[in-house]
Amino acid sequence: MNCKKIVWQYILRGLNEKFWDNKVKDIPVFLKDLGYDRLGEFQFIGNTGINSILLSKDAGLSTKEMIGVLAHEMTHQWVFQNHGCEVEEHGEEWMAEIRKIGFDEENLDGLTFCDDDLYAYLMTRHDEMLEHDERNAE
Ligand SMILES: [Zn+2]
Helix, strand or coil, X not given: CCCCCCCHHHHHHHHHHHHHCCXXXXXXXXXXXXXXXXXXXXXXCCCCCCCEEEEECCCCCCHHHHHXXXXXXXXXXXXXXXXXXXXXXXXXXXXXXXXXXXXXXXXXXXXXXXXXXXXXXXXXXXXXXXXXXXXXXX
């Protein structure tokens, strides 16, 4: 295990490719202290603003667990894009989508979502995107 810094925006893009055919808007992901019992948050700004996703950096989560939390929050953005902001936060639209991407109904927080295969895929894509962006920045 190395301790390189993960660019969470690339993880979002990897999940977006794999589960949503890049149809989820590329909204910013921020790491923030949210307290031990809040794992993540989808911030809804409104039709004219840019939504964002916060991931807890002080809840003691592993990278794999954070990936699942990110997928949970991305599903909120997907529902927002397709159904607006009048539907329930974890209502039927959200539930249908979270099932479709393979969430276990007993673990809707996402902590058990990311298995070894998904993790390996996302890290490979992460490194490819990082290399690509570094090359273009030179
Ligand atoms: Zn939620």
